Amino acid sequence: MNVLEIKQLTKKFNHFIAVDGVSFSIAEGEIFGLLGANGAGKSTAIYMIAGLLKITKGEIKLLGKDIKKNSKFAKMNIGFVPQDIAIYEDLTAFENVKFFAGLYGLRGEELNQKVTEALAFVGLGDKEKSYPKRFSGGMKRRLNIACAIAHKPKLIIMDEPTVGIDPQSRKHILESVKKLNETGCTIIYTSHYMEEVEAICTKIAIIDHGKVIAEGTKEQLKTLITDTKDIWIEVKNSDDIDLEELKNIKGIRAVQLVNHTIQIHSDAEVNNLNDIILHFMKMNIEIRSLKENAPNLESVFLTLTGRNLRD
Amino acid sequence: MEKWLLASKFALVGYVALTLLDGQNPSVILLFCLLYICSNLAINIFHQSIFKQIMSLVTVVLVIVATSYVDPVFILLLPLNIGEWINRWTGHYLLPMVMVFLPVLLIGIELQVLYGVIAAISLIQVFMVSQFSKKVSYLEKNEDEMRHSINRLTKALNENKEYNRQLEYTIKLEERNRVSQEIHDQIGHNMAGALIQMEAAKRLIESDQAKAVELLQNAIHISSDGIESIRLTLKNLKPKTEQMGVHRLKLIIDDFIVKHGLSTTFLYKGNIDLITPIQWKIIFENVTESLTNAIKYSDATNIHVDIHVLNQIIKIVIKDNGRGSLGYTKGLGIAGMEERAASVNGKVIVDGSDGFAVTTLLPLAN
CATH class of the missing domain: 3.30.70.980 (YebC, transcriptional regulation domain)
Incomplete structure (x- = not known):
């Protein structure tokens, strides 16, 4: 069963073609790495999958359903960890996660329970009452992840979640990506750090100038060259x-x-x-x-x- | 279309002349009518637009003079001329409309209705004529351009034919040279040697039979060697695909350098033998297309063509050091390259950020 199926996905900004006929599919349980230099079209593709950017041409199917026609279904099943940290500094860690999880329609006891779970998962269980103002870069990143996973989405998209953080937080994040994957989540992961992608991704696509130029496991990609x-x-x-x-x-x-x-x-x-x-x-x-x-x-x-x- | 206008003017002046001629001063009226006809003919006779405008102005002045000093009926001639003049002068529609209807306020009540009707008809005529002449000049320009491009293409086609003919001839000549050289170097010597041995054997066959047999045996050996080398020569006539590919690409690039004087380098790496003829065809076409694009758009001084055969993929890069382009539009050329590559499951990446680079990636057939 494919969690995500993308066919001929295209995005044009006036004349500039940011994503040019990209097709790939992601099977359930995969950690799918997207590799590409700055401006290659990674983020644009991800924004379209997350429903944040209108599609110029092509088709995205999540769990077999077109996300354009089933946008609410898509939003309920996707968790998006953006590259720029999106949390409120004036709310406590608990309130932050509660706010985002609440947007997905969780209420009452269930909401509180899932928020606690998510915070514990990213290792911020003891920081529920603290304000993110005092958090380190790594802790903010982890809180950012907790906000995206509390509603238990099937597909989690992580856009460079390890930019600008200390090695320990990075290790923690990489481990939590693996743990999330073990609980049955399918993950799209982009990073500038080749070694991270090599270490955790089960399948990798290389994007350049808006096109997927190679795709496969890391072994398959290596045999392409030599x-x-x-x-x-x-x-x-x-x-x-x-x-x-x-x-x-x-x-x-x-x-x-x-x-x-x-x-x-x-x-x-x-x-x-x-x-x-x-x-x-x-x-x-x-x-x-x-x-x-x-x-x-x-x-x-x-x-x-x-x-x-x-x- | 100007004739149409002229005919309308004559009809009008005829009407004016008929209404006025039985009154007083018929000779003065006739004079002005004839002057009017002359100046209008002059507008059509001149070709330069400045003279046309001057004559239009003169006519307008003439009509105004006639109106004020001879008879107010002459004002009926005004709308057509004033409309024509201002339209020709400015190209506008609104201004002539205002100017044509302005005199309505100045003339007597008995002429107003007639003037109004004539003014409206005149305006419509002027606008139609101006529209038609614009269209005609546009079509003429278009036709001219098309004729030019047909000329250019015919020339290119002829040059191409000539080039192909010469190429064919050169290749035939080279091939004949090679075959004759090979026959001379190998088979010729062998046959001559065998012949000498056989001649000797013929002389010896009576006196020394054993020696003669030995000589004949030699001749047989030499002959069979000769047959072997004929076989090899013929086999070599069929060139390897690898030679065809690289050599043809070199030919394309050399030809490009000669035609456009742009320094172009070519390098290849890896096992070129693995490239199939159909992939070579795509490479030729994409390289040619990219080189042409470089000439057309890049202002480059150097182009580099690079073929790299990797383990499972062939990478072909054509990169120039020109001005590049970040906001290029995907035209027929690039779309064509993409289609050709896609036909063998390949990809084309275009990068205009540092010079202009076109990378074609083709999977190797297993």
Whole structure:
């Protein structure tokens, strides 16, 4: 069952085409990462999914229903964590969450209970009565998330939820994203931090100039670019190394010795680092340094779009 | 359409002459009528608009003089001329309307109704004529432009035909050269060698049979080598797709450099053999389109074409160092590139932020 299905989604601002015929679908239980440089069209696409921006052309279906025709249904089932923190500094943390959850029609005892749950979930259970004025950036971010999840939406959209916060809060947020996912939420996650996306997303789409140029799991994206990796091992004494025997280790395609460095060219898919190190240990060869040059999301992004994520 | 106006003027002056000629001073009236006809003809004879305007003004003055000194009936001639003059002068409709109806206040009561009717008819005529002449000049301009573009396209087509003809000829020549060279270098020598051996064997066949057999055996070896090299030469006549692709792209780029004098560099990376003929076709067309766009819009001094064959994807980038464009409109060219790429599940990304770059991503066939 697809939670979200997007077909030929297009947004034009006068002549400027911000989103150009984007199509993808997100299955239930996915953490879907959207990668794109500034101005690539990520936020525009997200705003259209969240119903905050009119669609120029195309179709968005949430749980099989067109969000244009079922806007109330869509709003009840989407939780949106915006990039710019949207909380009231003059209300307590509890009142903030209560206000936003109340907008979704929750009332009375149920409302209070869900607000408490949401605050506890983001780790602000003991700060119910505090005012966000005194919160750190990370705590504000977490409160921002609590506001979006109290009404238990099926789909949560997080637009750069880790911008400008301390490492501890970031860790907490990433963990809560995973926890939310485990409770059955489907999540759309955008970030400038490639390593976050690589760590938590089960599926990733790369957007550039309003178009999805690649989509898939991180392994699939990496194989688009290359299916090999290079491992460089510098040793103290390279005289009695048997290169031929190294080649027998699974996945290794070629080996050569340059000065005191053994350069190994291997299949990227095979994890053979242990076997290689073990081989050196058995031969009693002292390893000085080891460098693995495997494809990562950063290099995939750079190769496909010709630019860095953070320009 | 000006003839239409002229006819109306003559009808009017005829009417005026008929009503006045049996009164006093017929010669003066006739003089003014003839002067009026002359000046109106003059308007049509001149071609430059400044003279046309001057003559229109002269006619208006003439009519006013006739009205004030000879007979007030002459005022009936005024609306058509005043309307024509002001419309020609300003292009407006409101101003002539006001000016034409203004004299109603100055003339005697007995003429007012007649003047009003004539003024209205005259105005309608003037407006119609001005509309029609505007349309005609617009159509003429349009036709002119179309004729120009037909000329240009015919010229381009002819040049193209000529270029294709020359290209075909050059390629044929090159190919013939290559084949004859190969035949000369390999097969020619082999056959000559075999022939000598066989001649020798023929002489020896009586005296030394064993030697002759040996020589014949040699000749057989050489001949079979020769057949092998004929086979190879023929096989090589069929070029590899990879050669066709890269070489043709180089040809396209070289031709572009010669025609437009714009420095263009080309690089490729990865296993080019994996690109299929249909993908090459898309690459040729997208590169050509992008180069043409660069010439038309970019003011660039350098263009770089880059083909990178990755593990499962081919990336083709055409980037210039021109002025770029952030608010470009997606025309037929870019839409065409997108369609071609989409036909093999590819994507086209256009980036006008730093120069103008068109990136085509095509998935490799498995």
